[in-house]
Amino acid sequence: MYLAMNRFEIAKGFEEGFEKLWRERDSYLETVPGFKTFSLLKGTQTEEYTLYASHTVWESQEAFQDWTQSESFRKAHAQAKAPKGTYLGHPNLELFEAVL
């Protein structure tokens, strides 16, 4: 099992718009070989931002890497962009290999 998580710091007041973007996106994941699950997670808040994570589970590292180079990945990321001011900083990608 392999896990890929992209963390986003979303400026206060922009949460609803960010969630809407994800809710209304065209998703291609269900057709991708080796894909298992997707969640959009809402985390802790500070005075400046609310933390979100897009969380995906894959059968293997190879399945994840193949997806990042696929047409499905490109199309998912060519959709409507979040309004200016939504993101505080860059998304933070974290990758995990299951040990146990």
Ligand code: HEM
């Ligand atoms: C290798 C790095 C990345 C991973 C693993 C990743 C993960 C994902 C996943 C799993 C989806 C859903 C795709 C679907 O349902 O078909 C998605 C869509 C999306 N990703 Fe990424 N992503 C990456 C890079 C980025 C970057 C750099 C941004 C910049 C902010 C971003 C922002 C978004 C947004 C806003 C969506 C929702 C659909 C849209 O409007 O484009 N992602 N991403």
